Amino acid sequence: MMKGSTEIDMPESSSVSKGKAPLIAAPMNENGGYKKGIAIFDLILRLAAIVTALAAAASMGTSDETLPFFTQSFQFQASYDDLPTFQFFVIAMAIVGGYLVLSLPFSIVAIVRPHAAGPRLLLIILDTVALSLNTAAGAAAAAIVYLAHNGNSSTNWLAICLQYGDFCRKNSGAVVASFITVVIFVFLLVLSAFALRRH
Amino acid sequence: MMKGSTEIDMPESSSVSKGKAPLIAAPMNENGGYKKGIAIFDLILRLAAIVTALAAAASMGTSDETLPFFTQSFQFQASYDDLPTFQFFVIAMAIVGGYLVLSLPFSIVAIVRPHAAGPRLLLIILDTVALSLNTAAGAAAAAIVYLAHNGNSSTNWLAICLQYGDFCRKNSGAVVASFITVVIFVFLLVLSAFALRRH
Numbered sequence: 355m356m357k358g359s360t361e362i363d364m365p366e367s368s369s370v371s372k373g374k375a376p377l378i379a380a381p382m383n384e385n386g387g388y389k390k391g392i393a394i395f396d397l398i399l400r401l402a403a404i405v406t407a408l409a410a411a412a413s414m415g416t417s418d419e420t421l422p423f424f425t426q427s428f429q430f431q432a433s434y435d436d437l438p439t440f441q442f443f444v445i446a447m448a449i450v451g452g453y454l455v456l457s458l459p460f461s462i463v464a465i466v467r468p469h470a471a472g473p474r475l476l477l478i479i480l481d482t483v484a485l486s487l488n489t490a491a492g493a494a495a496a497a498i499v500y501l502a503h504n505g506n507s508s509t510n511w512l513a514i515c516l517q518y519g520d521f522c523r524k525n526s527g528a529v530v531a532s533f534i535t536v537v538i539f540v541f542l543l544v545l546s547a548f549a550l551r552r553h
Numbered sequence: 554m555m556k557g558s559t560e561i562d563m564p565e566s567s568s569v570s571k572g573k574a575p576l577i578a579a580p581m582n583e584n585g586g587y588k589k590g591i592a593i594f595d596l597i598l599r600l601a602a603i604v605t606a607l608a609a610a611a612s613m614g615t616s617d618e619t620l621p622f623f624t625q626s627f628q629f630q631a632s633y634d635d636l637p638t639f640q641f642f643v644i645a646m647a648i649v650g651g652y653l654v655l656s657l658p659f660s661i662v663a664i665v666r667p668h669a670a671g672p673r674l675l676l677i678i679l680d681t682v683a684l685s686l687n688t689a690a691g692a693a694a695a696a697i698v699y700l701a702h703n704g705n706s707s708t709n710w711l712a713i714c715l716q717y718g719d720f721c722r723k724n725s726g727a728v729v730a731s732f733i734t735v736v737i738f739v740f741l742l743v744l745s746a747f748a749l750r751r752h
Contacts, residue, residue, distance in 0.1 A: 436707035439696045471750045478746040482739055485681070486688050493689035494696035497638045501700075502708070508635035509701070511710040540681050543742075547677040550749045551670045 389468035392549045396542060397461045403538040404454045407488070410531035411447035414440055414495070417524035421517060432518040439498045440525065446491035447532055453484050464549070471550060478546045485539040492532035499525050588667035591748045595676075595741060596660045602737040603653045606687070609730035610646035613639055613694070616723035620716060631717040638697045639724065645690035646731055652683050663748070670749060677745045684738040691731035698724050 417440075418433035434440040457480065460473045467473075502522055505513035515522035616639075617632035633639040656679065659672045666672075701721055704712035714721035 432707070437705060438699065475746055475750055479743050482681075482684070482742045485685065486735060486739060489685050489688040490692035493692040497693035497696045498700075500637065501697075501710075506636060508631070509710075509713050511700075511708075514708050536685060540685060543681045544678050547674055547746070547749065550746065551674055 386468055389549055390465060392545050393461070393465040393468055396545055396549075397458070397465060399538050399542050399545070400454055400458060400461055403535050403542070404451055406531045406535045406538065407447050407451040407454060410492075410528045410535065411444050411451060413524055413531060414447070414528035415444045417521050417528070419518050419521040430517070432514065432521045434525070437498055439494045443491045443495040443528065443532070446487050447528075447535075450484050450488045450491075450535065453480065457481075468549075474546055474550055478543065478550070481539060481543050481546065485536065485543065488532060488539060489536050492529055492536060495525070495532070496529045499529055585667055588748055589664060591744050592660070592664040592667055595744055595748075596657070596664060598737050598741050598744070599653055599657060599660055602734050602741070603650055605730045605734045605737065606646050606650040606653060609691075609727045609734065610643050610650060612723055612730060613646070613727035614643045616720050616727070618717050618720040629716070631713065631720045633724070636697055638693045642690045642694040642727070642731070645686050646727075646734075649683050649687045649690075649734065652679065656680075667748075673745055673749055677742065677749070680738060680742050680745065684735065684742065687731060687738060688735050691728055691735055694724065694731070695728045698728055 414434050418431065421430035423430070434444065457477060460477050463470065463473045464477070499522065501511055501513075502518075502525070503513060503515045505511050613633050617630065620629035622629070633643065656676060659676050662669065662672045663676070698721065700710055700712075701717075701724070702712060702714045704710050
């Protein structure tokens, strides 16, 4: 039942589980390596999500374009803060990126103590909230980017991407990066659920 | 340690946990009532989410308005299928509602067998996906509804809610209903995480 010495030397998480150790020690050690593997994969996914979330925020936040022609009174310029949805996108993705950085210590605790349910439960709850925020930002920005590309004839909203090509390209890239972060979050949640599962 | 006769008579989930029963029977029975309570609350929340999800889809799907004046060649009419984002909203919310109906049997299984991890794990994974779809639909529609209400002077997109008031009111209601569903989903996921937790 005990496969290797590394799995036997595992430190116990708290005094509560120490008290129960004689009862459930055998089934816990059985899948120690499996849970540790999940925790390490969790940390790697989190690092990838930090990169994509901050790339999305930075790409959207630096998107502005000034057209090379102007009239005496007006200069044609597009910036992300002309559209409230894009402002929300930058703020939300920055929050998600900041949360992911702050969640790294908890993920490391889950590697060191694969059987501690507390940090993992906290991560599941906060990940769910961050996933919602991230999806909301990405989907709202995608709806506006679609409008900017295609316009809408029924409501007389014209496409602006014919004039502001670079602006639209940067925005589209930011939306794609945010949806990659969403996919990583879904994986993170599924992994955490598997790690919490009792055997 | 065993509080009542109802908790002792609980049926075991599978042959695997039957094999381990002598080892971990005591800690399992300890929190049987607590897990059963979570499972019943899960079913009630699911029923509420079905109502709000289908109300959102129906409210958006029936939103159209014909203005009482027209020219010889053109009649002023707004419908949800003029905007691709609203079409996506109706489809996504209908899918979420359908998923919630199909998830009811698994929720009932979780009430009958509070210690079976399989159905609960399946529900967590599918709930995460449904939460993402639901949030995406709600946020994208919210971005368009905001534009319809306020317009945007930088991109020359005019507000259409001054003309199509009833249309906008129905859409706004649908967006609110979809965000209520999102909140219920977040609660469902947190509850499932607590139920999966090992004591």
